[in-house]
Amino acid sequence: MAQQLLNAIFIGSIYALFAVGYTLVFGVLDVLNLAHSAVFMLGAVITYSLVALHGVPFLPAAVIAVLVCGLLGLLIEFVALRPLRRRNAPPISALISTIGLALIFVAIVEQATPSSFFHWLWQDGANSVRFPSNAVPNPTFHVLGLTIEGTKLLILITTVVLMLVLGYVIRFTQLGRALRAVAENRRAATLLGIQVDRIFASTLFLSSALGGLAGLLFGLAISDISPYIGRDQVELKGLAVIVLGGMGSIPGAVLGGYLLGMIEVLAFVRFGSNIEAGVAFAALFLVLVLRPQGLFGARLRERL
Amino acid sequence: MDFFIQLFTDPVGFYNQHELLIAQIGINAILAISLFVTFYSGQLTLANAGFMAIGAYTTVILSLYLPTPLPVNMLIGVLLAGLVGVIVGLPVLRLRGVFLAIATIGFVEALRLGVILNVPITGEGQGLKNPTADPLGGIVPILISLPVLAYLAWRLTRTRLGQAWAAIREDELAASSNGINVPLYKMIAFVIGAVIAGYAGALETHINFFVDPGEYGVARTIQILTFAVVGGTTNVFGPVVGAVFLTALPEIVRQFASYRDVVNGIILILVIIFRPQGIVGRGGLALIRPRWLPAGRSARERPASAH
Numbered sequence: 001m002a003q004q005l006l007n008a009i010f011i012g013s014i015y016a017l018f019a020v021g022y023t024l025v026f027g028v029l030d031v032l033n034l035a036h037s038a039v040f041m042l043g044a045v046i047t048y049s050l051v052a053l054h055g056v057p058f059l060p061a062a063v064i065a066v067l068v069c070g071l072l073g074l075l076i077e078f079v080a081l082r083p084l085r086r087r088n089a090p091p092i093s094a095l096i097s098t099i100g101l102a103l104i105f106v107a108i109v110e111q112a113t114p115s116s117f118f119h120w121l122w123q124d125g126a127n128s129v130r131f132p133s134n135a136v137p138n139p140t141f142h143v144l145g146l147t148i149e150g151t152k153l154l155i156l157i158t159t160v161v162l163m164l165v166l167g168y169v170i171r172f173t174q175l176g177r178a179l180r181a182v183a184e185n186r187r188a189a190t191l192l193g194i195q196v197d198r199i200f201a202s203t204l205f206l207s208s209a210l211g212g213l214a215g216l217l218f219g220l221a222i223s224d225i226s227p228y229i230g231r232d233q234v235e236l237k238g239l240a241v242i243v244l245g246g247m248g249s250i251p252g253a254v255l256g257g258y259l260l261g262m263i264e265v266l267a268f269v270r271f272g273s274n275i276e277a278g279v280a281f282a283a284l285f286l287v288l289v290l291r292p293q294g295l296f297g298a299r300l301r302e303r304l
Numbered sequence: 305m306d307f308f309i310q311l312f313t314d315p316v317g318f319y320n321q322h323e324l325l326i327a328q329i330g331i332n333a334i335l336a337i338s339l340f341v342t343f344y345s346g347q348l349t350l351a352n353a354g355f356m357a358i359g360a361y362t363t364v365i366l367s368l369y370l371p372t373p374l375p376v377n378m379l380i381g382v383l384l385a386g387l388v389g390v391i392v393g394l395p396v397l398r399l400r401g402v403f404l405a406i407a408t409i410g411f412v413e414a415l416r417l418g419v420i421l422n423v424p425i426t427g428e429g430q431g432l433k434n435p436t437a438d439p440l441g442g443i444v445p446i447l448i449s450l451p452v453l454a455y456l457a458w459r460l461t462r463t464r465l466g467q468a469w470a471a472i473r474e475d476e477l478a479a480s481s482n483g484i485n486v487p488l489y490k491m492i493a494f495v496i497g498a499v500i501a502g503y504a505g506a507l508e509t510h511i512n513f514f515v516d517p518g519e520y521g522v523a524r525t526i527q528i529l530t531f532a533v534v535g536g537t538t539n540v541f542g543p544v545v546g547a548v549f550l551t552a553l554p555e556i557v558r559q560f561a562s563y564r565d566v567v568n569g570i571i572l573i574l575v576i577i578f579r580p581q582g583i584v585g586r587g588g589l590a591l592i593r594p595r596w597l598p599a600g601r602s603a604r605e606r607p608a609s610a611h
Contacts, residue, residue, distance in 0.1 A: 032402050083577045092348050093576050095402060096533055099526055100572035107565030236413055236522065239406050247403075278418020285410035288403060289395040 003146055004265045010152045012261025013159035014222060017214035018234050019241035019253040020166065021207035027248030028183045028203045031094040035076050036211050037238065038105035041230030043069045043212025044219030045109055049121055051135045058135045062216055069212025073204035076101055081204070082197070102231075109227040128226035131219055151221035158217065162210070163254055170250065175202065183248070240284035246294025255296060307556045322555070323443055327511045329551045330446035331504055336531040336543030337457050338500035343537045344461060345493040346473030348401070350525040351392065351408035352501040354415045355385040357520035359502030360509045361426055367436045374436050378506040385502025389495040397490045409522055420517050431516040434509050442510025449507065450544070453500060457540040460496075469493055530568055534575050536582015545584050 018040055025033045043065050050061035080097040112122040139150045170176035181189040182199045190196050214234070219225040223233065241260050245252025260280055268276040287295060310318045319326065335352060342349045362381035366372060396407045420426045460466050468489045471479040480486045509515055535546020550568060554561040575582060 032406075080573060087577075087580075089576075089580060091402060092405070093580060095348075095405065096529065097573050097576045099529070100569040100576070103526075103565045103569035103572070107563060107569065110565075111562050231523070236409060239409065243406060275418065275422060277421070278414050278416075281410040281414035282418055285407060285414055288399060288407040288410065292399065292403060 001269065002144075004269055005262070006146055006148065008261040008265035009258065010155055010261075011222060011264070012258035013155050014214050014218050014257075015234065015237060015241050015260050016254045016257025017159050017162070017217070018211055019238045019245070019257050020163070020250055021210040021214070022238050023242040023245070023248055023250060023253040024203055024207045024210075026242065027250070028179055029081065029094075029200055030091055031081060031098075032091075033076060033081075033098050033204075033207070034095060034235070035080065035098040035101040035105065036207065037230030037235030038102040039069050039072050039076075039208045039211045039230070040215035040218070040234055041109065041227060042072060042105060043215030044225045044229060045122055045215075045227070046212070047216040048129065048131060048219060048225050052129075052132050053120070053123070062213075065216050066209050066213050069215075070205040070209035072105075072212075073206070073208025074201055076208065077201050077204040081200070085200075106227050106231060122227075124226075126227060128224040128229075130224050136220065149221065155217045155221055158213070162213075166210075166250070175199075179203065236284075237280045240280040243284050243287050244295050246296060249294065249296075252294050252296055256294075259295070307552075323440065324511065325552065325555055327439070327443040327446050329548050330443070330450045331508050331511075332528070332531060332551045333450050333544045333547040334446075334453055334504040334507070335501060335528045336535065336547040337453055337540060338497045338504060339528050339532045340537055340540055340543040341457060341460075341500065342493050342497040343532055344466070344473065345469035345490055346476070347397070347490060347493065348405045348529075349396075349408045349494060349497065350405050350522070350529065351389075351396075351411050352497065352528050353520045353522065353524040354408075354412040355389060355498040355501035356505030356508070356524070357415060357420060357517075358385040358388055359505030360515050360520070361420065361432070361505075362502075363506040364432050364434045364436075364509050364515050365425055367434065368432070378503070381506045382499055382502045385505070386495050386499040389498030390491070393491050393494040393498075397487065397494060409525070412520070412522055412525060416517055416520055420520070426517070427515075429517060431514055434513055434515060437510060437513040439511045439513075442507070445510070446507050449503070453503075454540055454544055461540065465489070465492065530572050534571055534583060536579075536585035538581055538585040542582045542584040546582065549583065 018036070022033065022036050025031060025036070046065040046068055047058075047061050050056040050064060051058055056064070076098060080101050081094050084093050084097060108118055109122045110126050112118040113125050114123045136151060141148045141150070141153070170179060178189070178194045178199050179202075181192065181194055182196055186196060189199075215230065218229065218233070223229060237260060241256040242248075242253050243256075244259055245254070245256030260283070263279055263283060264276050267279040310321070335356070338352050338355075339349075359378075359381040362384050363374075363377045366377035366380060367374060370377070392408075392411055396404065396411070399407050421428050426432065461469070468479070468484050471482065471484055472486055472489060476486055505520075531547040531550055532543040533546070534550060535544065536542030550571070553567065554564040557567075560567050579585075
């Protein structure tokens, strides 16, 4: 049981990292970016291809993958979001256009074979691959009868450090103040001389870099890598997380991530693996219906 | 090109060769109509795949265990989809916009992962074999149902009901202050959508020998949404055209068949940016003004036409 709870913390870290990016975009732009899960998947895929196909050591590969994912965030902003803002389209349109991008990203990876145009990115089509185990040292620790793998510990440490950094950036830096101002009131922020478009682009970069990082950590330590890890493993669970935490709230997303990890593990222990998969959505559904402002309510209502 | 040449010179041969494609187009068009109904009333609900599953599973399970004739089984499946629509709609329809979309996605996945994969009678992850499957006979009811449903939906949008939906879509507050019972009309749209989706699910089991739980996930709903958005939702013909176009496209352009999702994604983005009214629908392309260009006539008119 203690081992299960520990696993809940590791998977919860992934959910938190992924959902923070999701919720950041929703908080600042008022848009649900459904391409976020595809970026998550690409984070894992790019790291894998750099390490396994191009022989890059893990750490530089991870840095490159995170940066590329950030750039993909800019692509999302410029292709799918900015043209719609120019036209004052309803927020639902942005949701649909990001679905379009997600379809494209997933299909490109899914169709990539050694002979295709994207052979340098991915060669295994719709199959899943395991991250090369010799790429990263993975010492196993035994503490109090618990088994802790080094790579999973890495997830936890990375998540905690990044959340603290992110919290600092948002509270105390110029960029963070601008982000909060835009999230609070876009028009007022414009009048105050904040370059709103630039803030949106930074938000997408930051969010997608976090999403890509979550993906590569997930592929490194939790699961095999396939074109569908984003869509099947985290996209909807990420939605459940940000709904649990209150849409647009970063602390809410972090708490929600760990909470979902716990709920899933408890459901698994109590009812078995079949129920576990449905629990996230049942929770999502119930919270939206009974408590749309999120579980933690008014105290975390202030956005970001 | 051969595709069109055969369609016009040898329609019978075309029909025989592409029966399954035609049946799939019909199913997809009916599904697109089911999404259109709720979309027309201004609600983005993504529960269609769930209602489809209810229609499909109920029909097949009844065929497996009861001696009742197939149409009765289908009817029960459709009614059950409508009933679940009422039960789900009551809490969910209080939500708006993105939240409504998310809640309905939650319903689809909770149904699939939580119920269908855990109740032995549904065959769990294995799916169910359909004893009454008849791919060639199944196509006839599809081809009859599609025009009938399209016609009914089109008539419906012309009645007081349809006008109420349009009013709610344009401005919910104004609609309710004009005496329109907004929750009731939203519920009617949602349940009609559920019934049509359940019917499409029941029909689809005819042409497949198999009911596969993987078919009824969010990916399916997203596909249906793509049909409706690309075709356009100003009237019922948009979603039908979208479904026909996007289902037939991989057959027409065989080179890109394996990249169909890339093509679909690109079309979806182009349509939502440059032609938000869809392929069917009035007006030309929506032009996006670069920042350096002075605001033209259409840009200055926008605030007035927003209401």
